[in-house]
Amino acid sequence: MGRLYDLLSQDVRFKEGLKACINCGTCTAICPAAEFYLYDPRTLANILQSRDEEQIETLLKSDFIWYCGECMSCKTRCPRGNAPGLLISAVRSLSQDLGYFTESEKGRQQLAIKRSIGEWILNYGYCLYPEEITTHDHPEQGPVWEWITANLKAVLGRFEANYQEEGPGIFRKIPQDSLDEIKRIFDVTGGTERFEKLEEFSRKKAGEMGMEFSPGQESEYYLHVYNTNNNQHCKDEH
Amino acid sequence: MNIEGKKLIWKDYQKEIAEDDFFYARSCVRQSFFPGSETTFLRILRDELGKNIAEHPFHTTCTGIAYHSDIVPFETTMTVVARQFALMTEAGYQNYVPSCITSFGVYVEILDTWHHFPEIEKKIRGYLKEATGKEFEKPRNLVHSSDLIYKFRKEIAEKGKFRLVNRFTGEPIRVVEHIGCHYAKMFPSKGVGGAEYPHVLIGMIEDWGGEVVDYPERRHCCGFGFRQYVVKANRGYSIACSRKKFESMKPYKPEAILTNCPGCPFFFDRWQYALSEMEGVTYGEDGQGIPVLTYEELAGLILGYNPWDLGLQTHQVPVEPLLDKMGIPYDPEKKFLGLHGEYLGKPEEPGVLKFCH
Numbered sequence: 001m002g003r004l005y006d007l008l009s010q011d012v013r014f015k016e017g018l019k020a021c022i023n024c025g026t027c028t029a030i031c032p033a034a035e036f037y038l039y040d041p042r043t044l045a046n047i048l049q050s051r052d053e054e055q056i057e058t059l060l061k062s063d064f065i066w067y068c069g070e071c072m073s074c075k076t077r078c079p080r081g082n083a084p085g086l087l088i089s090a091v092r093s094l095s096q097d098l099g100y101f102t103e104s105e106k107g108r109q110q111l112a113i114k115r116s117i118g119e120w121i122l123n124y125g126y127c128l129y130p131e132e133i134t135t136h137d138h139p140e141q142g143p144v145w146e147w148i149t150a151n152l153k154a155v156l157g158r159f160e161a162n163y164q165e166e167g168p169g170i171f172r173k174i175p176q177d178s179l180d181e182i183k184r185i186f187d188v189t190g191g192t193e194r195f196e197k198l199e200e201f202s203r204k205k206a207g208e209m210g211m212e213f214s215p216g217q218e219s220e221y222y223l224h225v226y227n228t229n230n231n232q233h234c235k236d237e238h
Numbered sequence: 239m240n241i242e243g244k245k246l247i248w249k250d251y252q253k254e255i256a257e258d259d260f261f262y263a264r265s266c267v268r269q270s271f272f273p274g275s276e277t278t279f280l281r282i283l284r285d286e287l288g289k290n291i292a293e294h295p296f297h298t299t300c301t302g303i304a305y306h307s308d309i310v311p312f313e314t315t316m317t318v319v320a321r322q323f324a325l326m327t328e329a330g331y332q333n334y335v336p337s338c339i340t341s342f343g344v345y346v347e348i349l350d351t352w353h354h355f356p357e358i359e360k361k362i363r364g365y366l367k368e369a370t371g372k373e374f375e376k377p378r379n380l381v382h383s384s385d386l387i388y389k390f391r392k393e394i395a396e397k398g399k400f401r402l403v404n405r406f407t408g409e410p411i412r413v414v415e416h417i418g419c420h421y422a423k424m425f426p427s428k429g430v431g432g433a434e435y436p437h438v439l440i441g442m443i444e445d446w447g448g449e450v451v452d453y454p455e456r457r458h459c460c461g462f463g464f465r466q467y468v469v470k471a472n473r474g475y476s477i478a479c480s481r482k483k484f485e486s487m488k489p490y491k492p493e494a495i496l497t498n499c500p501g502c503p504f505f506f507d508r509w510q511y512a513l514s515e516m517e518g519v520t521y522g523e524d525g526q527g528i529p530v531l532t533y534e535e536l537a538g539l540i541l542g543y544n545p546w547d548l549g550l551q552t553h554q555v556p557v558e559p560l561l562d563k564m565g566i567p568y569d570p571e572k573k574f575l576g577l578h579g580e581y582l583g584k585p586e587e588p589g590v591l592k593f594c595h
Contacts, residue, residue: 012355013312032459033466035482036475069463069475070306071419072343076426076433083424092308109469113307117468125298127266137470140477140512142554147574147585154576159274159549168295170269170276178296182318184369191314198309229471 004056008048008090017086021045027074027084037233039067041074041084048087060095063233066106096197102205105230111202112226114195115217122183125174130156251432255389256379260291261331263322265338266299268500268532274549275500275534276337279383282537286397287390291335294325302340306464316348316358317365324372334377335386339499342382343420346428349376380428382421384498384533388430388438391445399542402448404493405565410449414492414528415439416483416506418499419459433457439496442533446540448494455486460502461509480509484521484528491523494560495530506530511554514590525592527555539566546572556594570594 008014027041028034034041044064047055059065068088075083092101101107120129130152135141148155153163162169186192206213206221213221231237260283268275283289300322305315326334336342352359366372387394395401402411417436422429431437443450461479466472483506497503510527514520522528530553531539538548545566550557551573561568573594576582587593 011312012351012358016351016354032461032479033463033475036478066465069459069461069466069479071459071463072424073419073457073459076423089306089308089312093311096308106472109465109471110307110309113304113465113468114309117304117307118309121299121301121304126269127299127301127303128270130270133270140473140508142508142511143586143588144552144554147582148552151576151582154578154580154582155552156273157577158547158575159277161269161273161277166295168293170264170273172295174298175296178298181321181370182298185317185321185365186310186314188365188369189313189317190311194309194311194314226470229474234474 004053004060004094005048005051007094008056011090011093013086014048014090017083017090018045018048019080019082021049021082022080024079026077026079027082030073030077031068031084032071032073033067033069036235037067038235039064041068044084044087044091045082048091057100060091060098060100061103061107063104063106065091065095066104066109067233096194096201099197099201099204102201105228106233108202108205108225110198112217112222114198115222118195122179122186125179125182126171130171250427251430251435251437253381253385253428253430254379255381255385255430256333258289259331260289260333260335260386261326261329262291262293262383263297263300263334263336263338263341264293265336265341265500266303267340267504268337271504271552272500272532272535272549273552274547275532278534278538278543278548279337279387281543282394282534282541283386286541287393292329292331294329297322297325300336300338300341300344302338302344303464303468305344306340307468308465313362313365315344316351316362317369319345319348320362320366320374321370321372323376324366324370324374326377327373327375332375332378334380335383337383337500339382339418339420340501342380343424345377345380346425349380350425352376382438382498384421384438385430387533387537388441391442394537394540395445398446398540400540400564400566402443402446402540402564404563406563410447411493411560411563412451412491413443413448414451414453414456414487414495415443416460416495416497416499416502417457418497418502421498439498439533442536443496446536451487451490451492453487453490455483458483458486460499460505462501462505467505476505477509477512480505481513484510484513487528488521492528493563495528496533496536497530498533500532503530503532507553507555511588511591514588518590520591522555522559525590526559527591529553529555529557529560531557531560539564542566544568546575554588555591558594
């Protein structure tokens with residue numbers, strides 16, 4: 001067995017997600033991503049079980065592995081109990097660990113997710129934070145969200161929220177001791193190392209692409225990965 | 239067929255739901271977009287049903303959105319979840335109730351992983367001890383908060399002041415039920431009714447007087463897709479999934495959509511607005527949208543709570559057409575008031591979708 005396959009085999013989600021795939025295509029029939037993108041979970045499982053190092057490396061550097069929405073509909077229907085959605089988690093993890101994710105447009109977006117969701121977790125203790133969700137980045141939020149965020153404390157307060165205050169309740173302030181514990185968990189479990197790799201490999205790629213790279217959500221590279229769509233990912237675009 | 243035989247056939251689709259003494263974990267998404275729902279849930283459990291349900295100010299996100307966007311390793315998520323279990327243990331509880339479906343799925347996946355790979359559980363216990371000094375017991379009972387409303391749905395109906403019945407025609411109101419994917423698609427035995435026949439929302443709709451709408455794309459994902467929504471360049475995936483469902487349900491003329499995941503109602507609400515702006519299309523009656531409700535909001539309406547205390551003014555698709563059909567009174571003048579009764583102004587009117595002030 002080759003190196004990449006060996007590395008994937010160490011991930012429990014890879015072990016749980018792939019027995020022998022019989023290529024029936026049931027997963028592809030039910031898959032929302034396969035309907036929208038040039039994606040096919042049957043092909044994913046088949047490449048992985050081929051143990052072909054060259055094909056697996058190509059996969060890890062491709063847009064293909066970033067199309068799945070991890071709804072896990074495939075898990076319900078597979079007659080062999082496979083879960084392509086779990087395999088996606090394993091291949092995406094390895095692609096990021098090896099720096100292959102920057103080789104594709106969709107993979108490069110991981111930096112944007114780290115700098116939003118990832119940093120909100122460490123800064124606030126929440127995956128989402130209302131003040132960070134703007135109609136500029138999220139025009140679909142519409143005028144009611146504009147009204148809510150313009151009057152956040154007064155609106156949330158009507159629902160007995162505890163916004164940015166100590167104690168329990170909606171959007172309570174997570175104490176610094178708790179945030180410190182979360183940070184230490186990230187440190188000892190590989191979360192911090194993952195974030196550092198996302199930054200480092202992205203910085204390197206930005207240099208190759210000749211783009212300005214700096215912290216936050218305003219740099220040329222960040223805006224490029226967050227907004228760019230080459231319109232070559234969907235079936236009706238081919 | 240006798241009852242014993244039926245019970246045997248459906249035993250894999252049953253689920254143990256504890257009777258009392260719950261430890262509640264809030265949802266990042268539900269707090270953000272349906273802030274009245276969690277308040278309503280606790281009010282119903284405590285004031286209507288007399289249950290003991292606690293929350294802990296130190297609990298955090300489970301990292302679920304980050305985990306399913308794959309920016310954090312599984313070990314990190316497992317250890318953050320282990321910390322949540324430690325808070326439950328310290329507080330003296332055994333019955334864990336998350337508000338979020340993504341969290342529920344993450345917890346189920348982790349407990350299943352630890353069951354099959356005890357060496358991983360041992361490793362995570364070590365990580366948690368090293369990072370925080372904490373230890374934990376695994377929950378004796380893990381259910382989603384919608385499971386509790388399902389369990390006590392008949393009591394809520396008995397106490398109810400309103401029903402899902404059109405007061406003008408006497409007909410049941412037609413409701414689409416949408417189950418969050420991570421409720422049962424990964425582990426069907428962990429959801430009431432499993433993945434193919436989830437009964438958690440059907441039970442509420444039918445016991446509260448409504449009629450469940452069946453339609454072809456009933457089990458299709460709402461389109462969250464985690465990274466497919468979080469990143470702006472990917473959102474075509476998300477809106478396309480919701481649109482597929484709206485087009486599929488439209489011929490059946492649903493009068494409301496009921497959800498148990500905090501993300502799904504957000505997407506059904508906001509993508510109806512976006513589609514109306516982008517394509518000029520609306521899916522409800524007379525240029526209106528289809529009102530979208532969380533199960534807490536619907537339970538609150540059945541119980542006769544003030545719609546504005548439930549947070550229905552935070553929806554982009556107005557809910558008033560449903561309130562009118564159910565005969566629920568509301569004061570339009572109080573829709574946009576703040577904490578102290580002050581008028582906060584009103585949101586801008588959408589270009590296409592009918593809005594109610």
